[in-house]
Amino acid sequence: MPTWLRPLNFFTAILLISLEINPLLTPSVSFSASNVAQTTTDRKAQAARLVQEGDRYYYQGQYQVALEKYQQALAIYQQIADRQQEGVILNNIGFVYTELGQSKQALPFYQQALVIFQELNDLPNQGAALNNIGLSYSYLGENSKSLKFLQQALEIFREVHDRAGEGKTLNIIGGVYRSLGQISEALKFYEQALAIRRELQDRSGEGFSLNNIAEVSSLMGEYPKALDLYQQAITIFKEVNDFTRQSIVLNNIGWIYDRLGQYKKSLDFYEKALVIARNIKNLSLESMALNNMGSAYNNLKDYTNARKSYQEALEITQELNDPSGEAKILSNLGSVDDQLRQYSQALDFYERSLAISRKINERPSEGITLNNLGRVYNSLGEYQKSLELYQQALGIAREVKDRVAEGRTLNNMGRTVLLTGNAAVAEKYLFETINIWESLRPGLTDENKISLLETQTNTYHNLEYALIVQQKSEAALEVTERGRARAFVELLAAKYSETPDPPIQPPNLEQIQQIAQEHEATLVEYSINDFGGQPKLYIWVVKPSGEILFRQLDIQSFAPSLENFVTSTRQSIGVRGRSSIEVVPLDDSEAKNQLKQLHKLLIEPIADLLPSDPNAHVIFMPQGELFLVPFPALQDANGKYLIEKHTILTAPAIQVLDLTQKQRVKVQQANPKGLVVVGNPTMPKVTIKIGEPPEQLNPLPAAENEAITIAKLLNTKALTGNQATKKAILSQLPQARIIHLATHGLLDDFKGLGVPGAIALAPSGNDNGLLTADEILDLKLNAELVVLSACDTGRGRITGDGVIGLSRSLITAGVPSIIVSLWSVPDAPTASLMTEFYRNWQEKKLDKAQALRQAMLTTMKNHPNPKDWAAFTLIGEAE
Structure with missing residues (x-):
């Protein structure tokens, strides 16, 4: 059972996003020096060649080599007193330091460049230098200074009609507002920038803006939209060979899966981002990836690797003098100690983090750390102090429009108030939380809904408890149903409906x-x-x-x-x-x-x-x-x-019964005539464990006899051996009224589909013979009954949404009644039980549930051990 709060689910993902600072900038004058008219003097020609080489190394991600080339060119331009090119190269050197995550080192180069461009009255390049100074202050956490310089840059770009420069500055301003937690303002600037980039057909710029809008969308809980935007962005960055931004987008995608509770998947994205960051020697990106990996490890309860990753990230942020990153990582380190109940150490990390966040006025980070502190005081039994901290955190979450932070804070408040015995107030907070959770689901895939629900289950249990202690048991049943198999219910409603995305409310x-x-x-x-x-x-x-x-x-x-x-x-x-x-x-x-x-x-x-x-x-x-x-x-x-x-x-939930009943009516109206009875197909080869050679599954001769006997009862012919191919059976399934499959059922997620389970059929042509749960989900079946007379076909991955496996997939495909087994079934009693079942159902006209009961009672006379007769369960409709 989930506990009331897993702190890393609550805190870390929110902390991560602030590290992903606006990967959107290229100074307007960057590398423009390569186009400077060549003179006849050798020195000028030599400097120009060095600049071209620097440009090439920069675009290859070899920043240190690019820096050396630019510094050599700078020395020449200073010697020959070419102030224009000196300013350009100072600006470019600053930008390389920015790319390396060394904003403090970059700032003086930008400032020197600005002095030169003002001296030369070069407005376009003044705009670029102001832009980059503003960016540097933003990276250093000095947001007020940042906005001042960026506003000057924007005015200049508009004055000289430099649309590209205007787009870049709008993007940076959006990033500063995002850092300040002013999400609506950030989105306004990002969207203006995107429009300009598309107008100019600036693919890199378009990628930057898409990434930033995606970041805001994810912060607001709009995960499907964010994932789509990130995919568009990373496609562009691959197209233009921008490794820096590929790393950042990989981090961002990982962060979304972190919030969805898919921690192993998020870790995979973070590791890819880390490889790129280290290849291009970008310390800032390396720190970001390490921090995010630490959070994934923490959510997976691998505290040793979590602490190790956080410590590595902290050392880098301190080396880079990055207070924003330092604050977040300190809070993350605190959450490790918090999870391990080492509260004094946790408080120390949280207090240090809070002090930095307040100093640099980074509101989202401040809110998260306040929440973390509230959790510690809750654990220490200091409920009043805990609630005061939560109230502050809630105000910030609403101010910065972070829906997930708001929901989790309300959940924590509800939990704390409930511990003080005030169930009525707790009920209010927890209902607010559930409304937020349910607003995050629309548009998500089934897999993502399942994992997201896993992170939210504790809220439904908290509210259930709050209602029970108030003697509101009927209201508690509504809440229990509201949190039960919701992804499954929504999937069924979508599959069974004739309209896309039908509205489906939990039952009252x-x-x-x-x-x-x-x-x-x-x-x-x-x-x-x-x-x-x-x-x-x-x-x-x-x-x-x-x-x-x-x-x-x-x-x-x-x-x-x-x-x-x-x-x-x-x-x-x-x-x-x-x-x-x-x-x-x-x-x-x-x-x-x-x-x-x-x-x-x-x-x-x-x-x-x-x-x-x-x-x-x-x-x-x-x-x-x-x-x-x-x-x-x-x-x-x-x-x-x-x-x-x-x-x-x-049944997984009461509402599922309502949906399967409606589907039963549709099946009866369709009146399919086909019968599919399969037994002991020629078994496929299966890789049981990654890295091991595939093994052929054992044949099931008793299952073949079972199928032949049942086929006779149903006046049809059994498909066995080489006849029972996946291809042949798939072609018959949509027209079948009854489907009986006596073969191996496999529990493992063979293709990493996220939906475990497969039915073993005979391979043919290019297929491997495995009919997976994921493939079944995509079928449209009209059968009134499917029987999986096989090993463990009723099992699967147990989640807050129910059992994710073959039965779930078959019901979703349109079958209102499923008979599956809860364990590996002995051959002889299974054949006897199944024969009895069909005889009771087809000849004695009992309903399916009564037919199965009578078959069990008959079988137990000759096979008294429950192992031999109690494995099968009917899911769904009895009629």
């Missing part, structure tokens, strides 16, 4: 009651809440009449190892995964004891609320590790299995 109480009534089922929703380190299990029961009842119990004795207890219960009956290693079951009495313990935890508190009719439907909505519980096998105190007393289904 009346709609939840209506769903129970329409399904004529008892709905059971679980939530594990560990607020305040006192874990509780909340259970809501919604009866077919619409009546809602609530029970809760303390699970302190279970919670520290609830996941382990579920796993050990599965192992106690001999359950194993796809591995060929057989799990030795415990003796019968011990296995039954563990099944009884889970029954006592999950069923006994609500047993009196469940229907007495064994044919009545009970639909369980588990959470987290409870998805792996074998509900049919749970035993009451008298040794009776749950499946003997109830007809069981499962």
